[in-house]
Amino acid sequence: MVNELSKQNIYFIFFRTAAFLSVGVLLFILLYVFKEGVGVINLKFLVGMWSQGDITRGGIFPAIIGTIFLAIGVSVISIPLGVSTAVYLSEYAKENLFTRTIKLAIRNLAGVPSIVYGIFGLAFFVLLLNLGGSLIAASLTLGCMTLPWIITASEEALKSVPYSFREGSYALGATKWQTVKRNVLPNSFSGILTGSILGISRAVGETSPIILVGATFFMGYLPSSPFDKFMALPYHLFILATQHSSPYAREYALGTALVLIVLVFIFNSGVFVLRYKLRKKKEW
């Protein structure tokens, strides 16, 4: 017989070990990338154009810019569309078999591997719509991939607004749109923002879909229109790590990884600060 107290202790130790283990692994990865990659980071690496022959003579500026453009493109495409869809599904659509099926389908789409979106983007945006391998094709492809994540996260955020707020608003003679605009959206905004940004961060870290729809390893200039090809950090990192012959390739790959991590980190902390400010205003 194990008594309840020691059972309690065993579980406590189990949970604590699990927590330390998972945080430890993440920390180790971060430290490793930092230690190995920080050596190549300097101003030339960050703002220099890529030099294909002798990689030490250039930098990854086009890849950084490409990734930032991609993040903007994906946000512009998928956040408005995703949030609007979530508002429709959670506030307007009648609860019936059809909407339930749609919701289930969206949740399933969230789990479809990214390469599948890549091949879809290649067939539909690049070839059928004739956009070619381009920033816009990649944004649309990644946008499609992010949509289900954003819809699901926004729907959850909308659902977390207590029904009594809506009821109180309707009882005063508010229309549905007034209720959504004045009550539901402001109170779910921080959740929607978090979900959206997590989705975007994950999307810009994707490699496989963008290979198919316009990312290129070597470009001597910056993309100047949405129809240009582009360089991107994850793909750059992939080529450096697996296919480049330069003896410095490994170090440069880790440097690129570090830049990507920092970029995503800056992006997320910006949102974190914004969310904190919003949350200070709300109490319930």
Place this chain on the structure above:
Amino acid sequence: MNEKMNEKMNEKMNEKMNEKMNEKMNEKMNEEDIKIEFKCINFWYNSKQILADVNLKIFSNKITALIGPSGCGKSTLLRCINRMNDLISISKIRGKIVYNQKNIYEEDTDVIGLRKKIGMVFQKPNPFPMSIFENVAYGLRIHNIKDENKIKQIVKESLEKADLWEEVKDRLNVSAFRLSGGQQQRLCIARALAVNPDVLLLDEPCSALDPLATTKIECLLKRLKDERTIVIVTHNMHQARRISDYTCYLLNGRIIEYSDTAEMFDNPKNKLTKDYINGEFG
């Protein structure tokens, strides 16, 4: 077996009651102005019938209390009046509710306008997560009142009417969640009053409050009835007796007895009412 027989007996009693409805309403009731009239309202959630053949007259500038055990349909009945039940897609209603000489369940009814005229306060205080001022101003803003001075004026008046102004006048910009439960409920009443409703529906407004807060709200309601008609659902029979002019006893979705409050409590005509009032129910 027994249950079925009981049910049958109830049904028969109700049939008789409906027939005698007019007869049973005492003289006094015939002289009152009718504000809202239920005409044979039947209501279902899915296939479950919640209200059956409800005929009810609600009188102007009076407080009408709806009493009855949990699940008897009194909240549903209340929510029929401002069509809040519309929000539940699985519900179905048959019959008429006449308000201002018009059946509010006509297809061309302006539900938004109706809810503006018929305000509602809920069981659990539900202030919005915004400042005290904005809570009261909410209804004004959605009804397109833009003049900030006018809004300020109405917010002040509404808070005064709801007996809350003195307590909050120095902190109108503080979140409504800082208020106590009783204050929150009075804020919700002020919020409803701000759009100047003709009828005020209250769904067990005091069930989450302590006795002192309850007394405050009861006094407030008594004062408010000079200007508007009040319908209140309550679990608390003492409360019904203290504040209402008329009381309606509901059981299993049917009206068992409806009469002058004093008469209902002193001299109930129906045995079922008597049992309930004397606490011998169930």
